[in-house]
Every structure is written in structure tokens, then in C-alpha cells.
Amino acid sequence: MNNSIFVNIIRFVLLVLVQVLVFNQLNFFGFINPMVYILFLYWYPVKENRAAFIGLSFILGLAIDFFSDSMALHAASTVTIAYIRPAIMRFVFGVNIEFQSFRLGNSTKAQQITFLALLIVVHHLVFFTLEIFSIANILLIIKKVLAIGLSTLILCLLFTSLFSVKKE
Amino acid sequence: MQQIINFIIRYKHFLLYIFLLMVSLGFTIQSHSYHQSSFFNSSNWLTGNIYSASSSVTSYFGLTEENKKLVEENKRLRKLLFNIKEKDTLELDSLQQQYLITSGKVINNNYAKVRNYITINKGRNDSVAPDMGVITTHGILGIVENVSNGFATVQSILNEKSKINAKIKNTNHFGSLKWDAERYDVVQLTDVPRLVKLTVGDTVVTGAKSSIFPENIPIGTIQKFDLDTSNSYYTIDLKLFNDMTNIKIVYVIQNKDKEEIMNLEQATEDEQ
Numbered sequence: 138m139n140n141s142i143f144v145n146i147i148r149f150v151l152l153v154l155v156q157v158l159v160f161n162q163l164n165f166f167g168f169i170n171p172m173v174y175i176l177f178l179y180w181y182p183v184k185e186n187r188a189a190f191i192g193l194s195f196i197l198g199l200a201i202d203f204f205s206d207s208m209a210l211h212a213a214s215t216v217t218i219a220y221i222r223p224a225i226m227r228f229v230f231g232v233n234i235e236f237q238s239f240r241l242g243n244s245t246k247a248q249q250i251t252f253l254a255l256l257i258v259v260h261h262l263v264f265f266t267l268e269i270f271s272i273a274n275i276l277l278i279i280k281k282v283l284a285i286g287l288s289t290l291i292l293c294l295l296f297t298s299l300f301s302v303k304k305e
Numbered sequence: 306m307q308q309i310i311n312f313i314i315r316y317k318h319f320l321l322y323i324f325l326l327m328v329s330l331g332f333t334i335q336s337h338s339y340h341q342s343s344f345f346n347s348s349n350w351l352t353g354n355i356y357s358a359s360s361s362v363t364s365y366f367g368l369t370e371e372n373k374k375l376v377e378e379n380k381r382l383r384k385l386l387f388n389i390k391e392k393d394t395l396e397l398d399s400l401q402q403q404y405l406i407t408s409g410k411v412i413n414n415n416y417a418k419v420r421n422y423i424t425i426n427k428g429r430n431d432s433v434a435p436d437m438g439v440i441t442t443h444g445i446l447g448i449v450e451n452v453s454n455g456f457a458t459v460q461s462i463l464n465e466k467s468k469i470n471a472k473i474k475n476t477n478h479f480g481s482l483k484w485d486a487e488r489y490d491v492v493q494l495t496d497v498p499r500l501v502k503l504t505v506g507d508t509v510v511t512g513a514k515s516s517i518f519p520e521n522i523p524i525g526t527i528q529k530f531d532l533d534t535s536n537s538y539y540t541i542d543l544k545l546f547n548d549m550t551n552i553k554i555v556y557v558i559q560n561k562d563k564e565e566i567m568n569l570e571q572a573t574e575d576e577q
Contacts, residue, residue, distance in 0.1 A: 158359050161415070164550065167489055168417040187318050195325045204356075205415065206347050206422035206458060209329030216329065220322040267333055268419050269486070277486070 141182060149197060152177050157204035160292075168281070171289040172211075174201055175260055176296055178218055179253055183226070183239060194219035207268070214263040218256050225255045249297070254290055261286045347413055347424045353456035357426050360412040364553065371553050378442045404519055405559040407431050412456070416463050416489040416549045423459040425555055428452045436517060438558040444523040444546040445469070445511060446555055457557075462524075463489055463549055471524055472512040473501065479512050480541070482524065489549050491528065494541040501539070503530050509543055516566045518558065 156174040163170050177197055181190060198212030205211070218225075226234050229252045233239050241249065261282045269278050313320065347356065409427035427433045429452050437449045439459045447461040448469075460467055462484060469482040471494055480497040494509055507527045511518040525543035533540045 154355075158355075164417050167550075170417055188321055191318065191321055191325065195329070198329070203349070204347055204352050204413075205418075206424075207418065207420070208335075209332035213326055213329035213333060216322060216325045220318070267330075274486075 141185075145177075145181065145193075148177060148180065149193075153197070153200045153204075156201055161205055165288065166284075169285055169288050171285065171292045172201075172257075172260070172264075173289065173292050173296060175215075175218070175253075175256055175289065176293050178215070178222060178256060179293070179297070180241075183234065183241070184237075187223070190222075191216060191219045210264055210267050213267055214260045217263050218260045221259065222256070225252060225259075229255065250290075250294065253293055253297070254286075257286050257289050257293070258282070261289070347422065348428065348451050348453045348456040348458040350453060350455070353412070353424065353426075353428075353453060356412040356424055357456075360410065360426075364410070367551070367553055370551075374442055375554070403561055405432075405561065407433060407557040407559070409433075409457075409555050409557055411552050411555060414550075414552055416461070419465050419486045421461040421463045422450070423447060423461050423552070423555075425457050425459060425557075426455070427557060428455045428457050430454050432559070433457050433557050434559075436563075437560075438515075438518040438522075439555050440518070440522055440558065441547055441552055441555050443548075444525070445518065446547060446552065448517055449557065459555075461549070462492055462545075469518070470512040470515040471509050473497070473503070474508040474510045474521070476501070479514060480539075482509075482543075490545055492525065492543050492545060494543055495533070495538065497539040497541060499532060499537050499539065503527060503539065503541070505529070509541075516560055516563045519560075 152174045156172065160171050160173055174197060178194060181193075195212055195216045198215030199209065201207075201211040201215075202209055223234075229248050230239070230244055233244070262278075265278045265281045265285075269281075347353065407427055409425040409431075411423055412426050413424040415421040415423065423439075423446070425433075425439070433449060433452055435449055435452060439446045439449060445462060447459040447464070447467065449457050450460040451458045462469065462482065463486075464484060465486055467482070467484060470479060471482040472479045478497055478501045480494045482492055482494055484492045497503075505527055509524045509527065511520060511522040511524065513520040523546050525545040527541055528544045529542040530539050532538070
């Protein structure tokens with residue numbers, strides 16, 4: 138239990154630093170800055186206190202906002218995916234989620250990718266809708282969600298295979 | 306009462322979510338219409354120091370190029386200095402000068418978002434204050450929005466909220482400089498009347514109507530112009546002189562007359 142808290146704190150700090158110092162400066166093609174900090178929500182244990190998880194996600198988003206001068210855009214979108222994460226998990230993993238022995242590492246690769254992709258799509262939709270904040274620019278919103286979402290997905294998959302959860 | 310408590314317990318996660326969402330939306334929407342919050346910005350102590358630590362490493366990579374830029378500017382300024390016809394020592398008296406300049410280093414630069422901010426390593430201790438103009442060797446960069454003791458955030462011209470007075474060089478036709486959030490090297494000049502003769506390639510500089518920037522600071526050249534929907538004003542696309550993706554050294558401009566101008570304008574408004 139203590140170990141899990143410790144791991145999550147380290148993960149939190151490292152993801153924030155990697156996000157703001159590396160990926161926010163990337164500007165691939167002039168506008169693509171992948172948001173890899175979403176991995177925190179992907180990796181977070183399934184059977185943990187839900188209120189604490191939502192609170193923690195809010196703080197994570199706010200920490201990113203502090204660095205990137207984006208008001209509370211990251212906080213709003215991160216807290217949204219934190220709230221709907223159980224629903225997404227039930228949709229992707231089905232009844233497996235109810236078992237005590239359920240672990241992310243035990244599910245199939247396709248399920249993991251779907252889960253991650255859904256988190257990213259919802260997050261980016263909320264984020265760019267709030268950032269651009271006008272219906273007239275809907276094409277710009279869609280373009281950003283698709284391009285940046287895809288780059289986030291690819292990078293997150295690379296990260297998950299690099300630091301994969303121990304197979305048991 | 307029992308039912309209310311039951312309701313709260315049952316939906317506590319949903320209520321927590323709604324509460325946090327409202328808090329963040331509150332901050333966000335407030336910033337759409339008003340200034341950045343003075344608390345949520347990267348000029349505070351923690352973020353400023355992390356950014357300056359990271360920039361102290363990365364700043365070495367562009368030193369050759371930066372040196373070249375500075376030599377180029379020195380050359381230009383020397384040429385100006387040597388070619389002044391009447392040298393008047395009175396003009397060099399520092400008490401008479403209207404503008405004070407502070408130099409600073411960019412420690413964080415954004416240009417891919419809709420509202421972009423730049424963080425610099427000069428703050429209140431170096432007498433940088435909100436609403437001062439910021440320029441580079443090539444031209445205009447933005448306006449200081451928030452300061453802490455050691456750092457400041459600059460609202461870049463690549464920001465939806467930015468609105469700066471500008472004019473076509475060597476004329477007195479004014480417009481306002483905005484950004485449509487599409488390309489980081491192109492900004493828009495609007496409200497230039499139709500009767501103005503424009504040519505692609507004309508230079509646009511800052512106007513005299515602003516108390517933030519001195520007149521005639523270069524901005525960019527005209528790339529394309531169209532009449533707007535009402536057919537009476539031009540919307541002009543400007544190619545910036547500044548490469549917004551690669552900015553290291555900036556100059557913060559303090560206008561000593563600004564307070565007087567502001568007070569005067571305020572007094573005039575109050576009388577009406």
C-alpha cells in the first residue's frame with residue numbers, strides 16, 4: 138500500500154517535469170505538443186479510493202497549467218477523464234473489472250490501446266473545445282484533436298512498453 | 306434531512322467532479338474575458354526556478370547564433386550613432402530619456418496554443434511591471450502581463466487576447482494588430498481604412514497611439530490583404546520579422562511618461 142503511494146508520487150512528479158520540460162517544447166510541425174501526462178490516469182491502480190483519484194487528477198492538471206500558462210484547461214479536462222474512467226473501463230474490459238484479481242497487465246493489448254485511446258480522445262476534446270471556445274473554429278478543434286491525439290497515443294504507447302507493469 | 310445526506314453520500318463523486326470542474330471552468334472563462342489570474346501563471350517562484358534551471362542548460366545550444374544577432378544589431382546601432390548629423394549631449398542625459406530598457410532572457414516560450422505566453426527571467430526586482438512592452442532585436446514581441454519577484458510572464462503577440470496599435474510605415478494610417486491563432490509566423494492587422502494604398506511587402510510598425518511601445522518598432526511586412534465583410538476596412542496578413550519559435554534575448558521597455566498619460570486620460574474620461 139505504502140509502496141503504491143510512493144510510486145504514484147514519483148510518477149506524478151516525473152510526468153509533470155517530462156511534460157513541461159520536454160513535450161511542451163516539442164512543437165512538432167509547429168503545433169503538436171503531445172500530452173503524455175495522461176499516462177498517470179492510465180497507470181493509476183484500479184481499486185483505489187475514487188474521490189482521492191479525482192482530487193489527485195485535478196491537482197495534476199493544475200500543476201501542468203501552472204507551467205504552461207493555460208489557466209485551468211488541463212485541470213478541467215483531466216478531472217473529466219478521471220471521473221469517467223470507471224465507465225470507460227467497464228466499456229473496454231467488461232465484467233473483468235469487477236474481479237479482485239484484475240490487473241491492467243493481464244488484459245489484451247487491444248483492450249489496453251482502446252482504453253488509452255478513449256482517455257486521450259475525451260481529454261483532448263474537452264481541452265481544445267475549452268481552449269478555442271468557439272463553434273466557428275470547429276475545424277481547428279477537430280484538426281488539433283486528431284493530430285495531437287494521435288501523437289499523444291503513439292508516445293504513450295512507447296512509454297507504456299518502456300515502463301511496462303511487471304508481468305506476474 | 307436524512308434524504309439529503311443520503312443523496313450527497315450517494316452522489317459524492319459526481320458532486321466532487323462537478324465542483325472541481327466548476328472551479329477550473331471559472332478560472333478559464335474568467336481568463337477569456339479578463340487578464341490572466343495573478344496566481345495561476347508561470348512567473349511564480351517554483352515554476353520560474355524550474356524553467357530557469359532548464360534554460361540554463363539549453364541556452365548554450367544557440368550561443369553562436371545569438372552572438373551573430375547581437376553583432377548585427379550593434380553594427381546597425383553604431384551606424385545610426387555615427388550618422389547623426391547634430392550630436393546633442395542634452396539628448397544623452399539620462400534624466401531626459403523617456404524610455405528605460407531592461408534586458409532579459411526567455412526561459413519558456415509557447416507558440417502552438419491559442420493564448421501563448423512567454424516567461425522571462427526578469428521581475429519586480431529589476432523594476433519590470435505589468436503593461437510594459439517587450440521587444441527583440443528584430444521587432445515587437447508582446448506585453449508584460451504578470452510579474453513576481455524574479456520572473457515575468459509576457460502576453461505574446463501570438464495570443465487571441467492581444468491587441469496592439471500599429472500603422473503602415475511612413476504613413477499615419479492606424480490599425481490594430483491581432484492574431485487568428487492559425488500560423489505562428491503570420492499576424493493580422495485590421496481596421497485599416499479602404500482608401501489607404503497598400504502594396505505587398507510594405508512594412509508595418511508600432512503606432513504612436515500606444516503608451517506601451519515607442520513609435521516605429523518593426524512588426525512585419527504585408528503578405529496579403531483583403532477587404533473585410535463590410536467592404537470598408539482591410540484585413541491584412543503580416544509576415545513577422547521575429548522568428549517566434551527562436552527567441553532568446555528580449556528587451557523590456559518602460560515608458561516613464563506612461564503614468565502621466567494614463568492619469569490624464571482617466572481624468573478626461575471621468576469628467577464626461
